[in-house]
Amino acid sequence: MTASRRNWNLIAGLAIVLSFAAFCFLIFSGLRGGWNWQGPWEARELLFKGWKTTLWISLSALVGSLLVGLLLMLGQRSPLVVVRWTCRLFLEFVRETPLVVQLLVGYFLIFAPLLSRPLDNIGWDEKLIIGIILLSLFEGAYLGEIFRGGVESIPRTQWESARAVGFNRVQVYRYVIFPQALRRVLPAVAGQFVSLIKDSSLLSVIGAPEFFYQSRVYVSKSYAGLEAYIPLALGYLILTAPIAILSHRLERRFRDET
Amino acid sequence: MRLEITGLTKRYGKQAALNDLNLTIHEGGVLVLIGPSGGGKSTLLRVIGGLETPDSGTVTLHGERLPVTESGLLAYRRANGFLFQQFNLFPHLDALRNLTLPLETVHGQTPEQAKATAEEALERFGLLAHAHKRPAELSGGQQQRVGIARAVASKPRVLFLDEPTSALDPEMTAEVLELVQELAEGGQRIVLSTHEMGFARAVADQVAFLAEGKVIESGPPREWFENPASEHARRFLSKVLRYL
Ligand SMILES: Nc1ncnc2c1ncn2[C@@H]1O[C@H](COP(=O)(O)OP(=O)(O)OP(=O)(O)O)[C@@H](O)[C@H]1O
Ligand SMILES: [Mg+2]
Secondary structure, three states: OOHHHHHHHHHHHHHHHHHHHHHHHHHHHOOOOOOOOHHHHHOHHHHHHHHHHHHHHHHHHHHHHHHHHHHHHHHHOOOOHHHHHHHHHHHHHHHOOOHHHHHHHHHHHHHHHHHHHHHHHOOOOHHHHHHHHHHHHHHHHHHHHHHHHHHHOOOHHHHHHHHHOOOOHHHHHHHHHHHHHHHHHHHHHHHHHHHHHHHHHHHHHHOOOOHHHHHHHHHHHHOOOHHHHHHHHHHHHHHHHHHHHHHHHHHHHHHHHO | OOEEEEEEEEEEOOEEEEEEEEEEEOOOOEEEEEOOOOOOHHHHHHHHOOOOOOOEEEEEEOOEEOOOOHHHHHHHHHHOEEEOOOOOOOOOOOHHHHHHHHHHHOOOOOHHHHHHHHHHHHHHOOOHHHOOOOHHHOOHHHHHHHHHHHHHHOOOOEEEEEOOOOOOOHHHHHHHHHHHHHHHHOOOEEEEEOOOHHHHHHHOOEEEEEEOOEEEEEEOHHHHHHOOOOHHHHHHHHHHOOOO
16 A cells, blocks of 8 residues: 555545534434433343344244245246246345335235134234235245346356266255355355344234334333434344354355355 | 257247258267358267257157256256356356366255366366366466366266357467367267368268258268369368368
């Protein structure tokens, strides 16, 4: 790096830090009554419970969306036209309507009337379960497209060689196509998982007691200000950051391998 | 090798890649397909290799009709070997794993057996030192040789090679051709297509000249190269042999 480039870096860095500090000062000086960490601290159990619920929702929907995505990808490669079309239609519908609308319609109109009673009977939280199902369907539609792109990006010669060594249909996917496609789609899948975690906050619209919902409950009870939203941001960051980091790691490892 | 093909036709859209093709071979371990580009060599190999189903016609290899069901074709492919021009290996696996994976999952060998079989095959072709390299770390010639090692590791009845050297430079071509010659001398039955006329002549027991989706003529290489019967083959030979 040349000396003048270094100087400019320093100046730009200072300017950024200063304007950020000024920005924060403006915001915080506008707060009435200053900081009050007492409130969030007292509500920590409620907030933590919400955070754990979000973790649980995310993990379940992660598995669920993988299954949905896989099925949609395979469905779109089915030899049967009807299956291909149905998958395509479902996929387009899910991707072209807002998640909030899907959650409201899916919960109140479709799943709650069907599943509430039986789920209650076995003692499961119907809002959580239905929320997980709806979230899995939504994120799965995106994963389905990502997977399809990955599988279709594998060159024809690989399919042919796999057939030539005597692999059957399932083995072709399992040993040749998936391992190679996985390396290609990994960044996109990780990005989708991060979206999934963030999107799970929308489950609050059907009253699922997750992190965002509990924070809102706390804020409305205590009239708390900004303090309540800072743990919220941090709580989501704790969930999403490891995925981002892991994905970068794996990406680098796969790149070194080939 | 006993091979009887009658009325074989394969169309891609309107284009007939194989057009009522007939060929009968009674003897000889190595059949070489020769002919102009687009003549149908690859298509014929893919059909008799069990990778493609013809629109009509029959193929009988050693008295057995080529299967038509997908499961029959799968078993057929498993009993034979196939090698394409290039990119045969699975790039995410090292050379050894490229050999052991089909041995384990397709041919029912235990991991220990598969490793022994694979190492023996690599050793035989002087490739053992490269066992733990990925395809990207091998030269084109080495990749093709590993590909051949993989194809013969499971002791195929017939080995099908579609222009195994056309993507290689002359030096690598020589190393691959030597290997094929060695296999042929060891009794491996081979059907291959090639543009290497010198090699074709040396290795073939039978040659078939294909053009426009038909076998124009076939016979032992000596006679055919010296004195082709058809005008078409004569023109082809005079063109390709001009610079030899
Ligand atoms: N998958 C395909 N789709 C459409 N047309 C095809 C396909 N495969 C082959 N053909 C056509 O069939 C004809 C025969 O092709 P083929 O590849 O068998 O010839 P070839 O003798 O192997 O030629 P080359 O020496 O160039 O490899 C060609 O006209 C080709 O364009
Ligand atoms: Mg060809």
